[in-house]
Amino acid sequence: xxxxxxxxxxxxxxxxxxxxxxxxxxxxxxxxxxxxxxxxxxxxxxxxxxxxxxxxxxxxxxxxxxxxxxxxxxxxxxxxxxxxxxxxxxxxxxxxxxxxxxxxxxxxxxxxxxxxxxxxxxxxxxxxxxxxxxx
Amino acid sequence: xxxxxxxxxxxxxxxxxxxxxxxxxxxxxxxxxxxxxxxxxxxxxxxxxxxxxxxxxxxxxxxxxxxxxxxxxxxxxxxxxxxxxxxxxxxxxxxxxxxxxxxxxxxxxxxxxxxxxxxxxxxxxxxxxxxxxxxxxxxxxxxxxx
Numbered sequence: 001x002x003x004x005x006x007x008x009x010x011x012x013x014x015x016x017x018x019x020x021x022x023x024x025x026x027x028x029x030x031x032x033x034x035x036x037x038x039x040x041x042x043x044x045x046x047x048x049x050x051x052x053x054x055x056x057x058x059x060x061x062x063x064x065x066x067x068x069x070x071x072x073x074x075x076x077x078x079x080x081x082x083x084x085x086x087x088x089x090x091x092x093x094x095x096x097x098x099x100x101x102x103x104x105x106x107x108x109x110x111x112x113x114x115x116x117x118x119x120x121x122x123x124x125x126x127x128x129x130x131x132x133x134x135x
Numbered sequence: 136x137x138x139x140x141x142x143x144x145x146x147x148x149x150x151x152x153x154x155x156x157x158x159x160x161x162x163x164x165x166x167x168x169x170x171x172x173x174x175x176x177x178x179x180x181x182x183x184x185x186x187x188x189x190x191x192x193x194x195x196x197x198x199x200x201x202x203x204x205x206x207x208x209x210x211x212x213x214x215x216x217x218x219x220x221x222x223x224x225x226x227x228x229x230x231x232x233x234x235x236x237x238x239x240x241x242x243x244x245x246x247x248x249x250x251x252x253x254x255x256x257x258x259x260x261x262x263x264x265x266x267x268x269x270x271x272x273x274x275x276x277x278x279x280x281x
Contacts, residue, residue: 033233037224044224048234050179050195050261074193074262079186084243086180087195114197114261 028089032068032116036096040128042121043102049092050114057111059118061104066096068116101126178235179215179263181243190245190267197261204258206265208251213265216240248272 032047049057051072058069072090098104101122108119179196194215205216221236246269253268 033235035221035232035234036230037227037232038230039224039227044227046234048197048261050197053260072262073260074264075191076184077186077189077191080184080191081186082182083185083190083246084181084183086177087182113199113258114195 029091029093030087030089031094032070032092034094040122042119043098045096045116045118045120047092047094047116047118048114049111049116051090052092052111052114052116054111057109057116059107059109059116061098061107062095064098064100064104066098066104066107066118066120067093068095068118069093070116177241178219178239179241181241183243183245185246185269188269190249190269192243192245192265192267194241194263194265195261196239196263199258199261199263201258201263204263206254206256206263208245208249208254208267211245211247211249212242213245213267214240214242215263215265 032049034048035044035046037044045066045068047068049068049070049072051074052070053073056071056073058067060067060069070092072092098120102120103123104120106121110117179194181195182193184191184193192213196215196217196219198221199217199219203217205214207214216239218238219236221234245267248269249267250270251267255266257264257266
């Protein structure tokens with residue numbers, strides 16, 4: 001897994017749900033809205049990142065965090081002036097601290113129409129297992 | 136408490152209170168922009184740009200079926216309507232549910248010289264880009280002052 005010098009993080013107590021605080025960055029950043037849910041098999045995270053194609057997407061694990069990063073790209077004709085802008089940045093970034101119960105090495109990610117779906121399975125040995133009771 | 140009521144002072148406080156409420160409602164519009172900061176009813180987010188020849192409208196609407204979108208232009212008002220169904224998973228525990236789900240309709244006013252016969256709409260990577268040519272500028276008319 002690629003590593004890189006990272007901005008300082010403030011570690012959080014509650015692992016799975018909370019995001020890590022990032023140090024202030026000079027450029028504006030969009031935090032994509034996410035749905036996060038889990039079932040017996042693992043955690044699913046879905047993020048809205050319109051304008052991001054596969055080659056501009058960067059999903060990675062940094063220590064115990066999942067980092068979702070991407071750059072928007074769209075066609076802008078020459079001599080274009082902005083008349084209205086709800087969105088004023090083209091860079092997405094958001095971080096999530098992962099629970100130790102998740103198997104970060106088995107992470108799986110897909111991107112379709114600007115929707116990123118990340119699936120992280122629970123560690124096999126920690127999956128809930130039914131115990132048969134013999135009479 | 137009987138005493139002087141500082142009428143002007145309380146008026147000022149009233150304005151300040153209103154300002155705080157407005158800030159709370161609309162958030163900080165200054166940089167950095169947050170895609171989540173849009174008030175409910177503003178999906179999808181829209182950016183509009185114009186060049187001398189064209190107007191470009193970008194709607195940030197990921198996860199849609201473009202064939203089910205309703206895009207219409209009426210007297211320089213562009214309306215985009217549709218629905219985004221986000222399936223609620225069974226037997227799962229949700230930690231966050233921030234993504235927009237449901238029906239939406241967004242209308243934006245465009246410059247009056249957009250040509251409704253020259254509209255092109257493309258959906259790519261979750262952005263719906265609507266390009267509209269502008270009618271050629273009519274010659275300026277001289278207005279005589281009586």
